[in-house]
Amino acid sequence: MLHGPNIQLPEVPSPVCKNYRQVEQQRAPAGASIGDQPNWSREEHERLRMESGAPLSARTTAIEAWCQANPVWKTLYVEIGENDALVALALLGYRARFACIEALLLGPQDEPGWIAGRSTSSVQRLAAGVRAALESLERPWLLRLPNMPILRAPVHQFLAQFAHVRLGSKCHGVRLLLAPGAPLRSVTTRNTRAAVAKARNRIARDRRRLELDWLGTLQEVETVLPDLVRIHKSRNIQLRGTSRLEDPAVYSEFTRRVLAHAEEGNVRLLVTRIDDQVAAFALCVLDARTLYVYANLAAPEWLTYSAGTITNHAVVAWARANEVDAVDWGLGVQRYKLSGPIALEPHSRVEIYSSAGTETAVLAARSMRSALRPFLSGASHAMR
Numbered sequence: 001m002l003h004g005p006n007i008q009l010p011e012v013p014s015p016v017c018k019n020y021r022q023v024e025q026q027r028a029p030a031g032a033s034i035g036d037q038p039n040w041s042r043e044e045h046e047r048l049r050m051e052s053g054a055p056l057s058a059r060t061t062a063i064e065a066w067c068q069a070n071p072v073w074k075t076l077y078v079e080i081g082e083n084d085a086l087v088a089l090a091l092l093g094y095r096a097r098f099a100c101i102e103a104l105l106l107g108p109q110d111e112p113g114w115i116a117g118r119s120t121s122s123v124q125r126l127a128a129g130v131r132a133a134l135e136s137l138e139r140p141w142l143l144r145l146p147n148m149p150i151l152r153a154p155v156h157q158f159l160a161q162f163a164h165v166r167l168g169s170k171c172h173g174v175r176l177l178l179a180p181g182a183p184l185r186s187v188t189t190r191n192t193r194a195a196v197a198k199a200r201n202r203i204a205r206d207r208r209r210l211e212l213d214w215l216g217t218l219q220e221v222e223t224v225l226p227d228l229v230r231i232h233k234s235r236n237i238q239l240r241g242t243s244r245l246e247d248p249a250v251y252s253e254f255t256r257r258v259l260a261h262a263e264e265g266n267v268r269l270l271v272t273r274i275d276d277q278v279a280a281f282a283l284c285v286l287d288a289r290t291l292y293v294y295a296n297l298a299a300p301e302w303l304t305y306s307a308g309t310i311t312n313h314a315v316v317a318w319a320r321a322n323e324v325d326a327v328d329w330g331l332g333v334q335r336y337k338l339s340g341p342i343a344l345e346p347h348s349r350v351e352i353y354s355s356a357g358t359e360t361a362v363l364a365a366r367s368m369r370s371a372l373r374p375f376l377s378g379a380s381h382a383m384r
Contacts, residue, residue, distance in 0.1 A: 057111035127161035199306035
């Protein structure tokens with residue numbers, strides 16, 4: 001098991017899929033395989049996801065890290081084959097919730113999801129297979145999809161096959177587009193360049209030492225990972241009052257995924273140090289000609305020197321110098337992401353219901369929980 005210094009990863013069952021009943025094939029479309037074990041290899045799954053355009057958060061490494069950290073979900077593979085080739089794939093998790101089946105598309109739930117299919121017909125057959133898989137569980141069901149790029153053809157075609165679909169919270173993915181041969185000044189704004197120069201001058205004026213190092217080997221990433229976790233927690237607590245890395249499952253997913261990408265040789269980690277202390281970092285993953293920024297934060301104690309601004313600008317400079325076509329900043333439109341020629345892509349969480357009655361019941365129960373929450377919270381405080 002991979003782990004860095006002072007990084008304790010909780011033990012979880014492996015593989016995640018064990019002792020789950022095989023789903024009946026009666027209502028599955030032709031060429032569909034539905035069950036708790038895959039019929040196609042991990043390599044074939046990853047090839048389909050990659051060739052169909054899936055982002056890194058919907059690719060095999062990220063999905064496996066999430067599943068290992070969240071083993072409570074029973075697993076269903078829905079695979080669509082055609083002429084001895086895998087043409088569509090969905091990996092579902094499910095569990096019983098009262099009289100209903102709650103299901104989701106396995107993988108990170110706060111990052112972009114994807115529908116892996118090679119053609120319109122394969123995506124349509126995949127939707128039929130997903131419906132057959134859930135209906136074979138013989139209960140009303142609710143299927144949750146993470147932040148889906150709703151204007152992309154595979155996603156739109158998949159959702160069109162269901163009668164009861166509800167779009168939830170919306171956000172935008174942000175990508176910085178790097179035209180071949182364009183100078184760095186054309187992909188960063190004058191304000192950003194001025195802010196970086198001002199920050200560097202202040203560091204020099206205060207006689208402090210600034211170092212920027214790009215790391216990538218598994219050993220290098222393991223060594224600095226405790227600092228990344230510390231900054232990740234402290235900065236989020238400062239901004240939001242809480243850190244998701246305090247949740248053991250989220251912590252496990254984060255560390256497992258970082259180390260797995262490093263072992264694959266895809267991590268590009270920029271560490272910014274001031275006086276030998278880690279002041280900021282940008283944890284990136286290179287996939288073909290796209291640089292994904294998985295996490296980038298500055299330590300609260302070094303905000304005075306704009307360590308985050310220096311780091312983000314250096315990420316763009318590295319990408320430009322290494323013939324990267326795009327820097328994917330991830331979901332959320334923050335100001336620092338808007339420097340240069342960007343593309344915004346809408347994403348939305350999605351819920352699919354087995355029937356109109358299921359949708360009505362789920363929404364009514366949700367509304368009731370929301371109405372009762374203040375009273376339950378008050379009662380809990382009164383009992384202390």
